[in-house]
Amino acid sequence: VFTARRTMALAQQLYEGLDVGEGTTTGLITYMRTDSTNISDLAMEEVRGFIGKTYGRDFLPEAPVVYRTRAVSAQEAHEAIRPTSVLRLPEKVKPYLTTDQFRLYQLIWQRFVACQMESAVYDTLSVEVEARGQSHLYLFRASGSTLKFPGFLVVYEESRDEDLAPEEETSNMRIPAQVAEGQRQELVRLIPEQHFTQPPPRYTEASLVQTLEENGIGRPSTYAPILSTIQERGYVVRESKRLSPTETGILVNDLVVEHFPEIVDLGFTARMENDLDLIASGHEDWVGVLRRFYDTFSPQVEKARAEMPERKADLEKVGRACPECGHELVIRWGRFGKFISCSNFPACKYTEPWLEKIGVACPKCHGDLVERKTRKGRVFYGCVNYPQCDFTSWKKPLATPCPNCGGLLVLANKREAQCIQCQETFLLEQVAETVASEPS
Incomplete structure (x- = not known):
């Protein structure tokens, strides 16, 4: 998984240029710190010519496709991120790139070509089955689709076949061609399911960047530093690819919201970005913008300085x-x-x-195991008697001993526990205690 910081570093390498067998250093992509969707006339002409020659006229729209950016305050001085030449095929430059460089270049190349191709066309079939009980009428619905014309999907076809698992390739429901209107159906099996409204999932780096973009907060050049900062300061930690707030992050958020509500308002950052654009274009004086800001901000700072120390009593x-x-x-x-x-x-x-006991004894000295954190906020587990006892584990220890040898069990994944002594694994439901309720 690429973090925003890692992705930007790789994009910088592709932009600055690499030796790809052309006798000199070659920049493979255009400037990457942009949210523009503009494409130059020369690049448009080249990609449309490539599509027509490679895939055929059926895949080429009659006119170039023009997109509008989703960003609230996009800066469009640059072009969209694209290959410097669509004729530098990913497979052609692959021998000269690292695996990660190639994957990013392939993604940019495919997206650029696909964005100027015809849409995919599907034939969709929906079947409704009516089941009558003694007192109720039940309606079951199934939908399936068949790809009629691949369109832009043909660009992704080869890499998709390699990357997808077999079950993902066949995930589209297939409805038998023999199904006819009014035809009686036989109930083979009934699978009862109950669904509840779920809270929104935690942000990933990608979904957080998308939300920042949609609200006009930050710029492509600042997304990676924003994500790095909130993790390096321990405000959030990455857990299973998702960002979870730490106690420090929650406390800082509460204090800032309490004392600087206008500053942390979504609209403030968006307005500030707009003011900066006006300054850059000469339509606003920077001194006036700063004066308006500090006229309200300075009193808030003085008030916070006076009130925050009162928390010592708590x-x-x-x-x-x-x-x-x-x-x-x-x-x-x-x-x-x-x-x-x-x-x-x-x-x-x-x-x-501060050591948070987890209710499990250390397998080395029988002291209490506690939850600790690295300087970057990653959770691990160690003995309260450190440094006299050096036991540590990245995986959460469980209170139930191993059924085989009595050793310490740790949470291997969401469904399994593993013994650190005999290395045997067990399904959580097999473990005597209600371990399945442990947070993952």
Whole structure:
């Protein structure tokens, strides 16, 4: 999986140029920090000629296809991201590129060619089956489609066949051709299912960038730094490709929303981007823009400085005395989450890490296992007696011992547990405790 930062780094390499057997360094794509959908006349002429010659006239629209950007405040000084020449086929330059460089170049090349081709055409068939009970009428519906004309899909055909699993290729429902209107059907099997309204899924890097773009927040040049910053500061962590807020992130968000509601409003960032565009075009004076901003921002800062220290009174007490000065130990929040500190700070600077016990004994020394975090916010599990005991695990330990040898079980995946001693794996439902309810 490519992160936004990794993708931008690869795109930079393709843009700056590589040796692809042409005797000199060759830039393979146009400028990549853009949200424009414009295509130059020369590039349009080249790609339309390529489509007609390679795939035939049926795949070529009568006129060039023009797209409008979804971004609220797109900067269109540059062209859309495209290959510098559509004639540099992905397979032709593949021997000169790394695997990741090739995958990104192939994606850009395919998207550029596909965007100027005819649409795919499907024949869709829907069947409704009426089932009458003693007191109720039930309606079952099934839909299936057959590809009639591939259109732009022909560009993706080869790579799709390689990448898709067999079950994904055949996921489209096939309806028998013999089905006729009014025909009686036999119920072979009834599969009862119940569905509930699900909350929206957590953001991935891709879906977060899409939301930023749709709300006019940031620019293509700032998306990758935004995503890197919120992860490096420990505001969010990546869990199974999705971004989850940390306790630090939630606390920072609550404080900023409380004291600077206008600044964190979606509309503020979009308006600021628009003001910057007006300054760049000469329609607005930058001094006036800054003056208007600070006239409201400065009083908010002073108010926050005065009110935020009052939160010291809300500090949670640990129930122990500081070993250095005897004052009460309290829980504070730092960049990487909770930590224990002396209530006499800054006079006393004693601190110790906050360790969240998980209710499992250490397999080495039988002390408590606790949840810890790396400096980048990744969760791991270790012994409370560190550094005397060096046991650690990236996978969450479970309270139930191994049915085979009594060793420590860890959560291998959403459905299985594995013993770290005998390496045997077990389905969670086979484990004696209600381990299946453990958070993944």
